[in-house]
Amino acid sequence: MTHCRLSLALVALLCGTAAVMPGIASAQQLCAADLNGNGDAADEGETASCQLTTTGGWTCPIGAALCVADASGTQQCPLGPQYACVTPASGGAATCSPNTCIDTSSNPIQTEPAVDDPGVEADGAVDADGHCLGEIEIFSGRAARCRPAGLLTTFQNCCKDRGKIIKDGMGGSISSMSTKFAIAKGVFTGMKAAYAAFQVGATAGQAASAGANAIIVGLDPTSITISLAINFMIEVLLQGCDSQDMEVGMLKGSGMCHEVGSYCSSKILGICLQKSVGHCCFNTKLGRIIQEQGRPQLQSFNAVGWGTPKQPYCRGFTPEEFQALDFSKMDLSEYYEDIEARAQSQIQIDMKDKIDAYQQTIRQ
Incomplete structure (x- = not known):
């Protein structure tokens, strides 16, 4: 059984990418894309675990599109002929993606x-x-x-x-x-x-x-x-x-x-x-x-x-x-403002304490 811990982001992301077809070895496949054009793939939705295909390969869900059958029944990718149409091993329609998958076993994430x-x-x-x-x-x-x-x-x-x-x-x-x-x-x-x-x-x-x-x-x-x-x-x-x-x-x-x-x-x-x-x-x-x-x-x-x-x-x-x-x-006004706010707060606390003490006295 595979276990995921939420505090370990990579494990959480990649759990479930193990092969689900008999005879195919487990793998960790990751894909990433700079969707907002800010120079990285560090934002939510820009990184995903790849999906296993019926041919034993992997496909990236980021930017994926449904393939369309032509007159001969051959599946064509609407994103361009350079992108292959594949069928998910879990079932469903054929899709294609402009983003490639990376095997993290041979290309590990490098962290400073x-x-x-x-x-x-x-x-x-x-x-x-x-x-x-x-x-x-x-x-x-x-x-x-x-x-x-x-x-x-x-x-x-x-x-x-x-x-x-x-x-x-x-x-x-x-x-x-x-x-x-x-x-x-x-x-x-x-x-x-x-x-x-x-x-x-x-x-x-x-x-x-x-x-x-x-x-x-x-x-x-x-x-x-x-x-x-x-x-x-x-x-x-x-x-x-x-x-x-x-x-x-x-x-x-x-x-x-x-x-x-x-x-x-x-x-x-x-x-x-x-x-x-x-x-x-x-x-x-x-x-x-x-x-x-x-x-x-x-x-x-x-x-x-x-x-x-x-x-x-x-x-x-x-x-x-x-x-x-x-x-x-x-x-130093930023610091002075803190001192004034703290002094005002302390005055309010002192006043409350004095009022509470007076009320306790007159109740006795």
């Missing part, structure tokens, strides 16, 4: 590995007061990617913005600005834990709880809304997104990621089946804003910029670079 960037760790020597004695990076980031809708995500958008889950953890000390990378590192750890649990058979809810527990270890619990994080993880796990998709999705929705660009991450015979979007994700929203507006001021970033979508360049500022920044030329 996800960016392997753990982020800058606080790994240097410190003095008795805990001050760094080595090189300091201020507002350092982590390179990561998420995948929009495509073959390997079962055409679910793993880059979708699902709203703000994490609060900006920006504090007043240099340690909160430099190499500790606490919030983003916590999200990275949590998403890996959730995905690992899901892969070995945990339910989406159980995996999300494991991820939430991993996130809050060593992290200020006020930095993240746990209930929203759990709901987020359940949703993206059920969509077939992996741990890095989840990580970027959570940080991006909270305003902590800079998008570098998209690239083809999975292809077959040169046909792109899945795109990915490279990001630099930071510990805070303020860090992302200052990186975006500070880098253009520094010559040291002129040549490399943000790197490439496949290899984002996410290093932090050196102390000398940070001191050279002209903050009067930066627009």
Whole structure:
């Protein structure tokens, strides 16, 4: 018996393409076509499993047309004589297709590995007061990617913005600005834990709880809304997104990621089946804003910029670079709006608490 797991898009797509006629070996046949002319076959409906024919060959259902019998009774393809008319092994009328089938056994899908960037760790020597004695990076980031809708995500958008889950953890000390990378590192750890649990058979809810527990270890619990994080993880796990998709999705929705660009991450015979979007994700929203507006001021970033979508360049500022920044030329209104909204929300909560406490008093 053949088993399919929904989170494994290729298996889900190709299950059922095994030969159904006696004596014909199983095969995996895939076809793809750029129907919307955007240069890839990564959109829904542009990839399909091929159908076995009565002659033991394969036919692509994408763009297929019903054949028409001529005066002599011979089947003719309305798309042109260069396309052969074939009859599906499962029965039905003869069809022809302009798209060819690819044997994935001899032409496997080539997939780029996800960016392997753990982020800058606080790994240097410190003095008795805990001050760094080595090189300091201020507002350092982590390179990561998420995948929009495509073959390997079962055409679910793993880059979708699902709203703000994490609060900006920006504090007043240099340690909160430099190499500790606490919030983003916590999200990275949590998403890996959730995905690992899901892969070995945990339910989406159980995996999300494991991820939430991993996130809050060593992290200020006020930095993240746990209930929203759990709901987020359940949703993206059920969509077939992996741990890095989840990580970027959570940080991006909270305003902590800079998008570098998209690239083809999975292809077959040169046909792109899945795109990915490279990001630099930071510990805070303020860090992302200052990186975006500070880098253009520094010559040291002129040549490399943000790197490439496949290899984002996410290093932090050196102390000398940070001191050279002209903050009067930066627009921090996006961050100020967050502070004002948060302050207003907190005032409303405080007022409600005071009213509730008063009502409790007068009832006694």
